[in-house]
Amino acid sequence: MEEKYSLNAETFKYILEFEKTVSIGKEYSKKELVELFRNSMYHKSLFDTYIQNAINKSIWYAVKRSGKWALVKKGIYSIVKNY
Incomplete structure (x- = not known):
């Protein structure tokens, strides 16, 4: 049985x-965060079959949910809180 992600x-x-x-x-650009994610153990090959910008949108959503990042300028994020 195939695992679902x-x-x-x-x-x-x-x-x-x-x-x-x-x-x-x-500071990290969204493009850098996407590339780092693609090279991480969290990336699954299944994700490459999704629409072209799905990972970009998902990275943005994760950064927002985290609450530790701030938008410095369009497409550039920085850690602003440390817990």
Whole structure:
């Protein structure tokens, strides 16, 4: 039986884990976050079959849900809170 994965759940898990390694004030473009996610253990090949910008949207959603990131300028995010 094939395991089922949720793109939103996996990107959120990735962001929560990734932000533990990021210094406050460090800036990342959404494109960089997408590439880092694609190279992580959270990325599943199934996600590449989704619409072209699904991972971009999911990364944005994960960053928003986290509550630790701020939009610096269009497409650029930075950690602003450390818990």
